[in-house]
Amino acid sequence: MKIELLQPKPFDLVSDTILLAGNAVAFEGTLSISVTEGHDEITSFTMVGGTSIQQFQGRIEIPTDAAFQLNRLFVTVSDDTAGGGESPPPMVTVPVFYGPGILPDYLGYREYDVRRGDTLAALAQRFYGDGGQFGVIQAANAHIIEDPNRIFPGQLLRIPVAG
Known part of the structure; x- marks a missing residue:
């Protein structure tokens, strides 16, 4: 079976x-x-x-x-x-x-295609208004982000969204 x-x-x-x-x-x-x-x-x-x-x-x-x-x-x-x-x-x-467990009041996620010059801190600032929240994005993409200081153009990241 x-x-x-x-x-x-x-x-x-x-x-x-x-x-x-x-x-x-x-x-x-x-x-x-x-x-x-x-x-x-x-x-x-x-x-x-x-x-x-x-x-x-x-x-x-x-x-x-x-x-x-x-x-x-x-x-x-x-x-x-x-x-x-x-x-x-x-x-x-x-x-x-x-x-x-990653983001309180989690509703879902949006996808983001990493561009040249992007950093997790900059993405956290853009989506959450706080660059220190980069750990949220890293946790949602832990299977592809080994080092939060290294993301690459073309990576498709999930950006968690709260209610």
Whole structure:
């Protein structure tokens, strides 16, 4: 049995509602969903029909009182009911960035194409009115920005937006 998670993709920037989509076969038609960062875990489930590979969609809501301490989460979809003695059960885990853990009142993000002469501090000044907020942009793009002093023309950055 196999689970293919198409959404979210690795390193997506997610909100309090995480939408899931993919293809799977589930023994009893139920897929378990968990979201964790090692300190807290939120769980849910979604349904998938049939004994052949079927598309599934689901969602998991992150409550406002979630005790996440990190802005990097792991979304896991598994078939805990799988028969046949498989150990561990079929599962897939995808790392994502948690927008509300990066920027309070996170609503989403805009994309920005880095131009020659741009710096994270200048972008933070432009979008947040405070060059010291460059860490917000760096955290939302940690998969492509290793050093906050080095961004390159042509990089497509996600600029988190608050409400």
